[in-house]
Amino acid sequence: MxxxxxxxxxxxxxxxxxxxxxxxxxxxxxxxxxxxxxxxxxxxxxxxxxxxxxxxxxxxxxxxxxxxxxxxxxxxxxxxxxxxxxxxxxxxxxxxxxxxxxxxxxxxxxxxxxxxxxxxxxxxxxxxxxxxxxxxxxxxxxxxxxxxxxxxxxxxxxxxxxxxxxxxxxxxxxxxxxxxxxxxxxxxxxxxxxxxxxxxxxxxxxxxxxxxxxxxxxxxxxxxxxxxxxxxxxxxxxxxxxxxxxLEIWSTYRRLGPLWHELRGLGPHGGHTPRLVWWPSAELLVIQRESDIHDGMLCLYPYFDGRVRAGAYAAAVRDGSGPDQAHAVADAVMVTAAVRARAADPEGNALDRDAAAPPAALSGEGPRDLVRMSLALRHSPVVAAARTADRPSAD
Known part of the structure; x- marks a missing residue:
């Protein structure tokens, strides 16, 4: 050799x-x-x-x-x-x-x-x-x-x-x-x-x-x-x-897509999150998408309706969902209703009325909960039925 x-x-x-x-x-x-x-x-x-x-x-x-x-x-x-x-x-x-x-x-x-x-x-x-x-x-x-x-x-x-x-x-x-x-x-x-x-x-x-x-x-x-x-x-x-x-990181990024599209434009950047680097990593893209989602939810807090969520949770349970999935479906329905309520309130009356009241909290506490909610937006029949229902009032 x-x-x-x-x-x-x-x-x-x-x-x-x-x-x-x-x-x-x-x-x-x-x-x-x-x-x-x-x-x-x-x-x-x-x-x-x-x-x-x-x-x-x-x-x-x-x-x-x-x-x-x-x-x-x-x-x-x-x-x-x-x-x-x-x-x-x-x-x-x-x-x-x-x-x-x-x-x-x-x-x-x-x-x-x-x-x-x-x-x-x-x-x-x-x-x-x-x-x-x-x-x-x-x-x-x-x-x-x-x-x-x-x-x-x-x-x-x-x-x-x-x-x-x-x-x-x-x-x-x-x-x-x-x-x-x-x-x-x-x-x-x-x-x-x-x-x-x-x-x-x-x-x-x-x-x-x-x-x-x-x-x-x-x-x-x-x-x-x-x-x-x-x-x-x-x-x-x-x-x-x-x-x-x-692959898991990119899968998370893709599965967050429906929820991100639902909430984009509501945050302070209007759906145009500034990139921190010229060539962002997959982890950074996921973090940016999660940040956009949380910013959008902050804008929707005054429009969250606990009664809508409770009704959606009960419907998801009747549809055969387990507790975690039912919570995700309920959150998705409440977010969808809040988006429509905010669109029906261009003058922001709900913001003045509910400023002193603590907003209703979502069940999600991390990326997995956001992914469940995002998938529920795309695949749950309960969410699909809520989308076709009459728009709830913002009270």
Whole structure:
């Protein structure tokens, strides 16, 4: 495998990391989010520093042959620690116990990392090996132990992570389950990577060199496949969750349309709400539409008639509506009647007469209530019947 074979999976995990960074900035205190971000950052670093061109550059810059080996192994150990910390946070439980266990795993792999550095310093690896260091130095004192130590740490983390994701996938559905299965598959490939490396090293111990290809060719390929599955597993739920959120926001904007059209022109801006930015987001458009609706209702308060609302509520109940829907229908009928009453009172006599009286309150307390009311305006037969009835007087 050449440089691009390493840089491509590094780019894939880096892309997943980029998707996670905004959420981390917003919720940096979330230990689970920090664990996922650390996992992706370390995965990106491992592939980048494992690429032969990067190995050559690091060795040349430091002047130490094979110094990239302990660097990559330490990154792999940190990657393993991040897997286990992620497992602890996903498992949940008391916050203090979770923090304590996370610190133990981090401390354990920090000790492994120090041991890797010490073993490399004690060993003798003068010949630079870009792709086959594990098998070339498989019988070299201290370097041999360094190789076994990093592979053992990677194996422990791979087993734990695959088990966690598979167990978690049995408890959830949808895209989250698909993502977890992808992540578990990725870690199973990581275990296959460690197995290929161990097999090649064990073969060298027995005097065989015909299995070196498992370490130099097969293992890096397995690692690339693992990175692809892992990146997809992290990106899939996040990307589709964002798409779902976008669709839900636009759906809310569209469903508020009937109520907004009913009340537009009543507020202080006469239905022409000034845009706060040149290219408003979907959230801002929904907020503006809700603001227009509330402004229109403020203008209608003196014309709201509780008797009209009570009659509409009773009619909606007789029509088979549940309590929430019946309240929405009643509010919609009262708003419709108030719009007509205001149109029949161009001089604003009701404003002078009812200025001291508190206005009747709608049942709606949030966007969902406004959406129910808006949908009732379009679909409720009770509202349709009220529209064709005689205009109520404003008293």
């Amino acid at each position: 050449n440089g691009p074979d390493y840089y491509l999976p590094a780019a894939a995990t880096g892309f997943a990391l980029a998707l996670k960074v905004p959420a981390l900035v917003r919720n940096w205190r979330d230990p689970l989010l920090r664990s996922v971000t650390a996992l992706l950052a370390l995965g990106t670093s491992v592939f980048f520093f494992s690429a032969p061109p990067t190995i050559v550059r690091v060795n040349r810059l430091t002047g130490v042959p094979n110094i990239s080996a302990p660097l990559v192994y330490v990154l792999l150990s940190a990657f393993s620690a991040s897997c286990l910390v992620l497992m602890v946070n996903w498992r949940g439980g008391p916050a203090e116990a979770t923090r304590r266990t996370s610190r133990l795993w981090i401390g354990g792999y920090a000790a492994v990392s120090l041991a890797l550095i010490a073993l490399f310093a004690l060993g003798d690896a003068p010949v630079e090996r870009l792709r086959d260091l594990d098998t070339y130095y498989a019988n070299t004192p201290y370097i041999r132990e360094m190789i076994v130590l990093y592979l053992t740490g990677l194996t422990v983390a791979g087993v734990a992570m695959a088990w966690l994701c598979l167990r978690w996938s049995l408890q959830v559905r949808g895209l989250l389950r698909a993502g977890l299965i992808c992540i578990a598959t990725g870690y199973l490939f990581n275990l296959a990577y460690a197995t290929a490396k161990f097999t090649a090293v064990f073969a060298c111990w027995s005097g065989r060199t015909d299995l070196d290809g498992l370490s130099t060719d097969t293992a890096p390929l397995l690692a690339s496949v693992a990175a692809g599955f892992t990146a997809v597993g992290f990106c899939l739920p996040l990307a589709f969750q964002r798409l779902t959120d976008r």
